[in-house]
Amino acid sequence: MNLPIPLIVLITILCLAGIGLYCLLITRNLIKVVIALQLIVKGAVLAFILAGNMTGQLNLAQSMALTVIVADTIVAVVGLALAVQIRLKTGSLDIKSLSSLKR
Amino acid sequence: MTPILIALTIGIPWLGAIIVWLMGDRREELTHWVSILFSIGAAVTSVLLLPNASRETALTIPIGGDFGDFTFVADGLGIFLSVIAAVIGSLAVIFSKNYMKGEASLGRYYAFVLFFIGAMVGLVLSSNLLLTFLFWEITALCSYALISFHNDDPKAVKGGIKALIITSIGGVGLMVGALIVYAYTGSYDINNFLANYSTIPGNILALLAFGFLIAAAAKSAQFPFQTWLPDAMEAPSPISALIHAATMVNAGVYLLARFYPAFKDVPYWSEAVMIVGALSALLAAVMALVSNDLKRVLAYSTVSQLGYMVYAIGTGSVYASQFHLFSHSIFKALLFLSAGAVIHSIGTRNMLEMGGVGKKLPLVKWVFIIGALALAGLPILNGFWSKELILESGLKNGPLWLYIVMVFVAGLTALYTIRCVWLVFFGEPRSEYHAHAIGWEMIAALLPLAGAALVSWLAAGRFSVLLGEKSLPFHAIEPLPYKEMMHEVLSLPTLVVMVVITAAILLWVFRKKLEGLINGLKSIRWAAENSFGFEAINNAIVKVTQSTAEALRVTQTGILNWNVFGILASVIILLAILVLGA
């Protein structure tokens, strides 16, 4: 394909974010939820890089991207820890069973 | 001198409130005496203010910013109302020593009573609209707390919350008005507004005028907000006397009286005021006629008499309205306190179960009759003079048909009053009841009020000077010595009113013979017993709110997918709004 690279990156970002959001709306498994979150954030990281490329500030963009990756990893760890604990205490990872707090 | 007296009249009861609250319920007798002490202190300082009426700003507490400076002006209107609040307040507290004997949570009771007295004084003396609204809301808080004093009784709690909400809804009118005054004149000062009200554009001034009318109507339980006052009768009787007869409900009338010069030229405002007053007077009088609960009759009667005062302001006579307020505070407090004595002694509020109480409690009977005569407007009691002044003003300045309505209501007033007196004090007892003797504290509170009901009208001249040029520069109230007032009142229109009242009394005396006529009015009786549909409207509003809230709960599904959907939906909707709005 002879598409310019920025465009490919843009399409990738949209795909990642789109798939991530779609999964969040559809899935019923907590682990899949965490993975979907990761997908979205990776899309955001790519967006930073793309933005840095477009404005010529790649260094700033790279540092932002790295920081985001670190922060996001921590969030994923916490999320998975909570998922593990939920599995231990309630025996299931299904979102539908996690709806005792309502109204 | 004046600033100190103002600070003391507000500060003494508030200090008492804090002390009594902290004292808790440990020593009952001491709590009673401490409260009496502080309330009498406030009464004394308020009376001391009487000679110093002036329109100068007496006390300023600088706050700044968007809150203005908290200023107090000790003018005639304010001082007279604060004297009423403090003096009748102390009488109610003295009465409470006997009435509330042995009750639990006395600390809370007296704390709120004292807090209320201070707040009421502050309300009428304040010259900063924000401060007026602040005290307005504090009186609403105290009223709510005292109506629902017996928290275990669901009726009392419901009554308290109803009073709080309805008066607060009206309060929005005052709040918006105060904000408008600040936005358009740059200051919250009342006298400044009264001097410069013409700088406000006409439609905004109209909004202001009607907003204040709504606030006054809600606070004074006028049409269409009258439903809260009868339910507020769940409060202990001294509270009904103090708050719901003599002081807080007068705040609405005070508001109208204070701001009358600025609003009298707003198109349709005076007419609206007159109609609100007249309608309240009429509807409440009919409802009083069919009610069997002693306190409810008095409550409706309060609404009706307040209607007279509001009507008087509509016709342009602020003096007549305030004079009637003066008389009414005295005789209505008297009536409520004696009714309280009866209820406390007999143990029921239902008049159908009473009868012949006069034989057991002769003193109460006589003071109640004095109050009743004043209410009915019979000479020579104070109610007669003030009511006639109002009717005179109505004849001179208001439409004739409204005047006829008000005269008719005067007749109705006499009718329900004599019905009340008869059912309670005369005849044979209709049920087994045991009458406890009343204590000296109750007598000590009742006698001064009875005496005042007989002679307070003699102060008419002094009263008019108090409200005159020196303190109320914008109201143009002429001095009216009492002899001149007597001369004015004792004239042909008054004779007509006397005939109507006599007719009403005769109606009662010959009621057995008029059975047919009474049966014919059965549909009106049914409508009155159901408060002419206003309760139904209230209940409908509450029900709609509750069911909307209940229906809304579904949105909190608890399912994560829906939550995320909500986030995405908002992004899309916002984008759409922005793109379309561009």
Added chain:
Amino acid sequence: MTSNFLFSSLLLLPFLAAPIVYMLGRLTARNGNVLGISLTRALTVFFLLVEGCLLYLVVKQALSSGGAYLLIGDEPLVFDGIGLILACVVLFLGLMVTLFSIDYMNNEKGEEKFYALLLTTIGSIIGLGMSYDLFNLWLWFEAMAISTYLLVAFYNDEPPSLEAGVKYLVQSAVGSALVMFGIAMIFSQTGSITLTDLWQLTSSEAPLAKIAGVLLIVGFGVKTALVPLHTWLPDAHSQAPSGISAMLSGVVIEAGLVAMLRAISMFGKVDFNWGAILIGFGCLNILIGNLMALRQTQVKRLLAYSSLAHVGYMLLGFGFSMAFGRFEGAAGGFFHLLTHSMMKGLAFLAAGALLFTLHLSKQEHVPLTLDDLNGASRKYPVAAFALGLAVLGLGGIPPMAGFMSKWQILVAGVKAENTLMLIVVIFAALNSILSLGYYAPLVNRMYRHEPSTAVEQGSKMPGLIIVPLVILSIAIVVIGVWPSSVQFLTEQAGLSLLYTFFY
């Protein structure tokens, strides 16, 4: 001490203190070792007090030298009025919560974790107020979020807490991701993320700027609990330990609001639309918050929904300032931020005190219901009075502080001299009365004579829990009768906000 040193230590201290506190707690964690845990608690209080002193010194320096700012590499950090008020609020509330939690979290598993995380939350909120750069803002925001994820799910043996924690985490993370996209979009358009640069550049209406703005509002809005992004809030605020509920409702939501305001500040001069969006969300929040709270039977859930309504008031104030340039709106919004943090904090702490004595001290993890409150005032007079005072203050009744702060916001609305805004003002006032419809019955219940079974079987109220209740009650009433006592804080913040909007 140079201002730079003071400023950097103000930002760094909580993050240095947190691991120290945690280590100390962990290393001395042996069963029954009271000294170790007492030392941990004392150390937390100590660090907070030191932080307060540092704040005071920085302010003094800033006033004398005309401003305090710091550059870390390319990231600017500026100490302006907004940062000041946020720091004051978070430190005061944090101190109260720490004092409260000494008895409340007594003997809980992992108590040292609690204090360490509380310190990091406080530190990240202080940092959030100082940042003048979009990415920096996001970073502090994320740090605050992560600390609170762990705190909300603190009772990790109770499925409801875990459930609340997971939902909060997922929704907040989605919000953060949206913010990241927004920042990336702005970065791609303008090549810079420092606020001062952005104010200069974004006067052209690039279409992507609008999309970025929406993403920023929604992204930060999840944390600020805008309706309909609020669904995590009732669960998280009711399941967290009560001190954390107080922090969440009192500062964390508001920090999200401040972050949002900083982020969209560049749009202040561009269009009228953005202020209108805030006002629209404000009205929606007020209405939905009050209606949903009306039917609740659990106390903490009721208070959580009422936070929605109060955030709505703040949004109204800030919306008035953004749309019409009204200073009173900005000052009023910050004033309401201050008073709400105190009143809601007091409400949650008082409710927490009652929850503790009625249920938690007996190791029952059940929610506190309205029925449990019946007759509480006889046995627990201080807690009942505090809860009643806080709740009536939230309803806007004088002489509590809520009345004055709502007043200032409404002044802004009327001064805008716009009929639609007048209707909004009346709407907000009527909703205040609607809120009394669920606050007043709560107070009435507490003052009954007939106690509920829970109250009859309740244990004794520990002494130290009462101290923050009393301090907060007095503060609320003092500010209520003397609003100018805090005007120096709120007016500074208001000025700074207008500066950011209309630079």
